[in-house]
Amino acid sequence: xxxxxxxxxxxxxxxxxGKLHFAPVTGSTNTDALAAARSGAxxxxxxxxxxxxxxxxxxxxxWHSVAAQGLYVSVLLRPEISAVRLPxxxxxxxxxxxxxxxxxxxxxxxxxxxxxxxxGERKAGGILAEAQMxxxxxxxxxxxxxxxVHQRQFAPGLATPATSxxxxxxHPVSRQSLLIxxxxxxxxxxxxxxxxxxxxxxxxxxxRRVEEASSWVRGRRVEVHGPQACTGTTEGLDAxxxxxxxxxxxxxxxxxxxxxxxx
Numbered sequence: 001x002x003x004x005x006x007x008x009x010x011x012x013x014x015x016x017x018g019k020l021h022f023a024p025v026t027g028s029t030n031t032d033a034l035a036a037a038r039s040g041a042x043x044x045x046x047x048x049x050x051x052x053x054x055x056x057x058x059x060x061x062x063w064h065s066v067a068a069q070g071l072y073v074s075v076l077l078r079p080e081i082s083a084v085r086l087p088x089x090x091x092x093x094x095x096x097x098x099x100x101x102x103x104x105x106x107x108x109x110x111x112x113x114x115x116x117x118x119x120g121e122r123k124a125g126g127i128l129a130e131a132q133m134x135x136x137x138x139x140x141x142x143x144x145x146x147x148x149v150h151q152r153q154f155a156p157g158l159a160t161p162a163t164s165x166x167x168x169x170x171h172p173v174s175r176q177s178l179l180i181x182x183x184x185x186x187x188x189x190x191x192x193x194x195x196x197x198x199x200x201x202x203x204x205x206x207x208r209r210v211e212e213a214s215s216w217v218r219g220r221r222v223e224v225h226g227p228q229a230c231t232g233t234t235e236g237l238d239a240x241x242x243x244x245x246x247x248x249x250x251x252x253x254x255x256x257x258x259x260x261x262x263x
């Protein structure tokens with residue numbers, strides 16, 4: 001279990017102060033955060049649980065959320081960004097996770113577009129961003145993050161072999177320390193990307209950093225799954241965060257779907 005007073009103390013002065021909502025068991029932290037958003041919950045509200053019974057990932061894929069084994073957290077944001085910049089938000093969260101994992105246990109996270117968190121070739125977590133628009137602006141967004149921390153066994157037949165931070169680090173990793181590092185890192189990343197004081201070049205900076213942090217978005221032979229199914233070599237990200245894939249038929253701008261390595 002989490003030390004809630006310790007969390008409150010560690011996050012004092014942050015956008016999350018007084019906005020932590022913990023449930024020992026819940027259906028989905030993203031569902032909780034979305035319901036709270038519709039009821040007017042403020043920017044920086046955090047919903048996390050020890051266990052999810054119907055956790056989900058992108059495309060309504062199930063996310064196996066074993067009790068007390070992983071980090072299951074959703075953050076409600078009310079960013080001052082246009083709707084066209086929304087696809088960059090999961091990439092911002094990916095950078096925050098990578099930094100948090102480095103701080104918490106020294107591991108390097110590889111970001112597989114659009115939302116997978118890998119250590120080496122194995123999947124350790126994922127990101128699910130859901131949002132509500134108001135005309136051409138983002139009214140609110142919920143960023144859900146699931147990370148395997150203590151797990152040592154995984155469901156058979158996964159498309160990508162899974163792993164956990166404990167297995168990769170070779171020692172137990174504190175979920176509390178990871179959560180604190182993640183929330184602080186996400187606050188910094190969002191300040192640089194989506195605050196009124198953010199640089200006009202903030203989106204380009206995020207895209208450049210993602211390319212540096214990912215072995216997937218440039219020069220990788222991949223198979224794209226989803227509505228824009230194709231095979232080819234990745235050629236980076238466009239200005240909106242979509243993946244560019246060079247195929248035999250030409251350059252494809254992949255807006256949705258997932259990718260798997262061909263070699």
